[in-house]
Amino acid sequence: MGLLSDPNRRRALISLLTRLNAPICVLCYFAAVCWFMGLSFEPFTLRTYMSENAMGSTMVEERFPAGERALATAKEFGAHKKKVGGMPVDWLVKTMQARGLEVFTQRFSRTLPFPDENNERYIVEGTNVYGILRAPRAPRTEALVLSAPCSPGDDNNQAVGLLLGLAHYFRNQVFWAKDIIFLVNEHDLIGMQAWLEGYHHTNTTGMDWSPLQGRGGSIQAALSLELSSDVVTSLDIVLEGLNGQLPNLDLANLFYAFCQKIGVLCTIQGRIQRNDWDSVSGYSHAVQTMMLMVMKQASGRSWGDHGLFLRYHIEAATIKGINSFRQYKTDATTVGRLLEGMYRKLNNLLERLHQSYFFYLMPSLSHFVSIGYYMPAFGLLAVILLLRALDLWVQLATPPSRNEDGVADIEQSSTGVLSVLTPLVISHLTGAALYMLPVRFQEMAVEHFQVSETEAVVLTAIAVYTGGLALPHNTHRLISGEGTEQGWRVLKLVAVLYLAVLLGCTALINFSLGFILALTLVPVASFVTPHVPKLLSAVVLVILSPAFTLLFSVFIFQELQEMPVSFQDGWMLYLSVISQGILDHYLYGSLVYPLIALMVYPCWLLFWNILFWK
Amino acid sequence: AFLLTFLSAIIMLIFICFCVHFQNTAGQFFSSGHTNNWAVLVCTSRFWFNYRHVANTLSVYRSVKRLGIPDSHIVLMLADDMACNHRNPKPATVFSHRNMELNVYGDDVEVDYRGYEVTVENFLRVLTGRLPPSTPRSKRLLSDDRSNILIYLTGHGGNGFLKFQDSEEISNVELADAFEQMWQKRRYNELLFIIDTCQGASMYERFYSPNIMALASSQVGEDSLSHQPDLAIGVHLMDRYTFYLLEFLEDIHPASKSNMNDLFKVCPKSQCVSTPGHRTDLFLRDPGSVLITDFFGSVRKVEITMEAIHLTDPILQLEDGPMSEEVQEKTYSYVDQLPVSEIIHQKPKQKDWHPPDGFILGLWTLILLVFFKTYGIKHLKHIF
Numbered sequence: 001m002g003l004l005s006d007p008n009r010r011r012a013l014i015s016l017l018t019r020l021n022a023p024i025c026v027l028c029y030f031a032a033v034c035w036f037m038g039l040s041f042e043p044f045t046l047r048t049y050m051s052e053n054a055m056g057s058t059m060v061e062e063r064f065p066a067g068e069r070a071l072a073t074a075k076e077f078g079a080h081k082k083k084v085g086g087m088p089v090d091w092l093v094k095t096m097q098a099r100g101l102e103v104f105t106q107r108f109s110r111t112l113p114f115p116d117e118n119n120e121r122y123i124v125e126g127t128n129v130y131g132i133l134r135a136p137r138a139p140r141t142e143a144l145v146l147s148a149p150c151s152p153g154d155d156n157n158q159a160v161g162l163l164l165g166l167a168h169y170f171r172n173q174v175f176w177a178k179d180i181i182f183l184v185n186e187h188d189l190i191g192m193q194a195w196l197e198g199y200h201h202t203n204t205t206g207m208d209w210s211p212l213q214g215r216g217g218s219i220q221a222a223l224s225l226e227l228s229s230d231v232v233t234s235l236d237i238v239l240e241g242l243n244g245q246l247p248n249l250d251l252a253n254l255f256y257a258f259c260q261k262i263g264v265l266c267t268i269q270g271r272i273q274r275n276d277w278d279s280v281s282g283y284s285h286a287v288q289t290m291m292l293m294v295m296k297q298a299s300g301r302s303w304g305d306h307g308l309f310l311r312y313h314i315e316a317a318t319i320k321g322i323n324s325f326r327q328y329k330t331d332a333t334t335v336g337r338l339l340e341g342m343y344r345k346l347n348n349l350l351e352r353l354h355q356s357y358f359f360y361l362m363p364s365l366s367h368f369v370s371i372g373y374y375m376p377a378f379g380l381l382a383v384i385l386l387l388r389a390l391d392l393w394v395q396l397a398t399p400p401s402r403n404e405d406g407v408a409d410i411e412q413s414s415t416g417v418l419s420v421l422t423p424l425v426i427s428h429l430t431g432a433a434l435y436m437l438p439v440r441f442q443e444m445a446v447e448h449f450q451v452s453e454t455e456a457v458v459l460t461a462i463a464v465y466t467g468g469l470a471l472p473h474n475t476h477r478l479i480s481g482e483g484t485e486q487g488w489r490v491l492k493l494v495a496v497l498y499l500a501v502l503l504g505c506t507a508l509i510n511f512s513l514g515f516i517l518a519l520t521l522v523p524v525a526s527f528v529t530p531h532v533p534k535l536l537s538a539v540v541l542v543i544l545s546p547a548f549t550l551l552f553s554v555f556i557f558q559e560l561q562e563m564p565v566s567f568q569d570g571w572m573l574y575l576s577v578i579s580q581g582i583l584d585h586y587l588y589g590s591l592v593y594p595l596i597a598l599m600v601y602p603c604w605l606l607f608w609n610i611l612f613w614k
Numbered sequence: 615a616f617l618l619t620f621l622s623a624i625i626m627l628i629f630i631c632f633c634v635h636f637q638n639t640a641g642q643f644f645s646s647g648h649t650n651n652w653a654v655l656v657c658t659s660r661f662w663f664n665y666r667h668v669a670n671t672l673s674v675y676r677s678v679k680r681l682g683i684p685d686s687h688i689v690l691m692l693a694d695d696m697a698c699n700h701r702n703p704k705p706a707t708v709f710s711h712r713n714m715e716l717n718v719y720g721d722d723v724e725v726d727y728r729g730y731e732v733t734v735e736n737f738l739r740v741l742t743g744r745l746p747p748s749t750p751r752s753k754r755l756l757s758d759d760r761s762n763i764l765i766y767l768t769g770h771g772g773n774g775f776l777k778f779q780d781s782e783e784i785s786n787v788e789l790a791d792a793f794e795q796m797w798q799k800r801r802y803n804e805l806l807f808i809i810d811t812c813q814g815a816s817m818y819e820r821f822y823s824p825n826i827m828a829l830a831s832s833q834v835g836e837d838s839l840s841h842q843p844d845l846a847i848g849v850h851l852m853d854r855y856t857f858y859l860l861e862f863l864e865d866i867h868p869a870s871k872s873n874m875n876d877l878f879k880v881c882p883k884s885q886c887v888s889t890p891g892h893r894t895d896l897f898l899r900d901p902g903s904v905l906i907t908d909f910f911g912s913v914r915k916v917e918i919t920m921e922a923i924h925l926t927d928p929i930l931q932l933e934d935g936p937m938s939e940e941v942q943e944k945t946y947s948y949v950d951q952l953p954v955s956e957i958i959h960q961k962p963k964q965k966d967w968h969p970p971d972g973f974i975l976g977l978w979t980l981i982l983l984v985f986f987k988t989y990g991i992k993h994l995k996h997i998f
Contacts, residue, residue: 053663054661054662054663056663056849057843059843059845059848059849059850060845060848061845061846061848135700136700137698137700137705138700173703174703174705175700175701175702175703176700177699177700177701344848347701348662348663348701348848350661350662
């Protein structure tokens with residue numbers, strides 16, 4: 001119609017666009033931030049509800065009686081664990097067989113790319129023990145998993161005890177329509193990864209494991225239990241999994257429904273729900289809960305043993321028992337009843353959980369924000385990038401007004417591409433170096449410097465990162481010609497579009513990561529030109545770079561968990577976070593580290609190049 | 615002398631009334647016009663959480679069998695096997711009351727269409743009789759023009775449709791057309807249609823064939839609710855309407871004289887939450903004169919009498935049995951669609967003749983007047 005094809009109107013639109021570009025961008029940015037903060041305001045959220053018809057309401061009778069016996073088993077398990085100095089495989093096999101399960105073991109081993117200082121392990125060898133309760137009358141086509149980790153020291157003894165108690169009780173019931181697999185995994189996530197890879201016959205992370213002798217059909221849902229005390233005051237559910245993937249919201253709804261039915265205090269992110277959403281403190285409580293979830297999701301780590309199930313499309317969650325200073329204690333029998341109720345309901349499932357949301361944020365356990373509500377916050381940030389791109393396009397399309405070097409104008413189209421290509425290639429090569437060098441050259445670093453391997457890796461990464469900052473001054477010596485005015489515009493256009501696509505794709509998969517990166521990188525992308533004051537913008541650019549975003553996130557995360565750290569401790573924590581991120585990538589296939597090293601960092605380097613464009 | 619006349623007049627009157635009463639009984643004896651009973655009981659939903667639909671159907675099956683309809687005359691269609699479902703904590707049972715009071719599955723249930731055989735096509739084929747020659751007799755509805763058929767449907771429904779097995783639907787238009795096919799092929803004498811689904815009343819809106827009475831558990835726009843969950847089994851056991859229907863039917867025995875008006879009162883809104891509805895405009899008899907056992911039972915009518923019963927003229931005129939409606943006087947040929955409305959709105963078929971009530975009253979008044987005229991009013995005080 002006339003709006004875009006009429007030249008007068010078009011010119012008017014274009015002039016409007018160029019005039020109002022900066023104000024609209026600023027407005028969009030603040031609107032995005034306000035939208036995001038408003039997400040946890042209770043009237044804007046929805047109450048959670050059960051979407052799956054087959055699970056229905058909490059209409060079952062839980063009759064698990066043997067909490068005390070489970071605790072006795074837990075003590076036995078602890079004693080055997082101490083005696084063996086690891087996983088008491090023989091005792092576990094014998095106990096599970098005594099309860100009527102079909103028991104199998106799996107050995108696995110993995111040499112980490114560099115030692116893990118948080119968990120103090122380098123060469124990991126272990127055994128998983130699992131017992132299958134066969135459904136009495138059903139074909140062996142579907143399964144449910146209940147797992148408890150075998151942790152060093154005295155942790156999680158009660159979880160294993162309760163698991164064995166539940167196994168004994170479940171074995172006496174006739175109404176199971178799916179096989180139930182009771183799994184005790186050693187070395188938490190590594191053991192779980194080995195078991196899952198063995199179960200699904202995939203080998204994505206280079207681990208060495210013995211094949212599984214017994215199998216139960218396709219797994220519909222899984223729960224991982226972490227219980228380290230005889231009584232609990234509250235139960236916490238952990239949903240965030242690998243790469244920020246979340247289980248179906250129905251699993252959290254099921255947990256919450258049973259918590260309400262049985263009367264156990266249930267939390268998410270370890271924070272108790274408050275009812276006063278209209279007060280400032282109530283609102284900030286909800287904001288903090290949601291921010292915790294956002295940060296946990298953005299890290300791409302699996303925050304419980306359940307996180308690795310999610311990529312196989314198995315809905316899984318971790319239930320942690322927390323014992324804090326509170327009057328009302330819940331005993332093991334009640335926790336067992338809650339799990340029994342959940343498993344009876346999961347037993348009724350006919351298909352995988354798919355009716356409820358897969359993408360959501362939870363400011364509290366009874367309210368949620370779905371993707372349709374939180375995505376506009378990111379959309380507004382993406383709009384800023386698109387507006388900037390349009391602005392640049394318009395500027396590129398009007399060369400006659402700036403006629404300083406007529407020669408450069410004619411050559412612009414031919415040198416434009418080349419001048420853009422060089423910074424692109426060099427940035428991505430730096431990114432590739434950031435990805436590969438730290439792990440590959442750790443031995444060399446250890447030889448030359450007095451550091452441990454882990455520190456070597458982390459410090460190499462930081463060194464490469466900082467080294468990349470020196471690039472623009474050096475690459476310009478390599479390019480024969482000088483950069484032109486059009487050159488940096490073309491580069492910025494390409495960089496802005498590249499960033500938009502990158503952040504868009506990231507936000508689709510892991511909204512939190514995409515949003516946090518967008519919050520810092522979009523202002524960078526918008527305002528950087530060669531003409532802004534160099535020193536100030538350089539400082540701002542460095543502060544808004546991914547590495548510093550990570551540093552600030554570490555501090556904010558500690559603040560949100562009400563365990564603020566000093567700068568020294570924070571720095572150590574930051575280094576360990578980097579090493580954990582690299583380890584997660586090599587061990588479980590987390591994509592945060594490659595994403596940042598290979599894509600986000602080069603993109604940021606392009607903007608750094610533009611800043612120092614001559 | 616007058617006393618004698620008076621007494622004989624009274625005896626004559628009593629005798630006339632007696633005859634009339636006999637005529638009434640005789641009329642009632644042959645009033646319904648059916649000679650055999652059939653039942654088609656369909657549960658259309660599968661999956662464990664639809665346990666209550668199977669329990670609904672089985673409880674109606676149980677009542678119908680108890681009241682005398684044999685398995686050979688019942689077509690039972692159950693879309694899923696709840697008794698042997700892996701999730702059933704009490705295998706081989708289907709309970710309709712909480713705490714496992716009543717097992718409607720029993721040990722002699724005979725399911726004719728089971729599992730995936732319960733489809734819209736099979737249901738319509740059963741109704742219309744268009745089955746392949748290889749279909750066994752137990753899967754056929756072998757009704758004739760003297761059959762009273764009870765059709766009971768339950769499952770998940772909506773405005774104008776009933777869902778079969780999560781993959782297909784039958785609409786109210788299809789159902790009405792199927793009944794019209796049955797009518798034209800003389801496959802029923804009278805039909806009682808009961809449906810217990812959400813918005814069930816929409817299913818009988820489109821019926822246009824005569825001699826159909828319909829009941830539904832809820833009106834359009836209302837949901838039919840389930841009755842009670844059993845925590846040990848973990849599902850809802852029955853729907854409200856059928857639960858109260860079962861309670862009502864448990865009081866019916868083969869000699870009951872309860873009629874359809876009592877059936878319409880089953881499960882009022884206070885118990886059912888939804889408003890049950892019924893439709894009787896297509897039915898030619900007065901619902902008050904229709905016995906429950908006309909449809910739910912298979913009553914062999916036997917009455918021992920020492921008297922000779924004179925069948926009144928209209929009955930004698932026809933060769934093939936006691937009363938018959940005017941429609942069946944015609945030869946068996948397909949009728950046009952249009953005259954159907956004529957049939958519905960024609961004058962009601964003639965009942966047995968009995969003296970009008972006013973006549974008896976006038977007779978007594980006359981007797982009293984004659985008495986007082988003869989013996990004088992002063993004797994009045996001797997009487998009162």
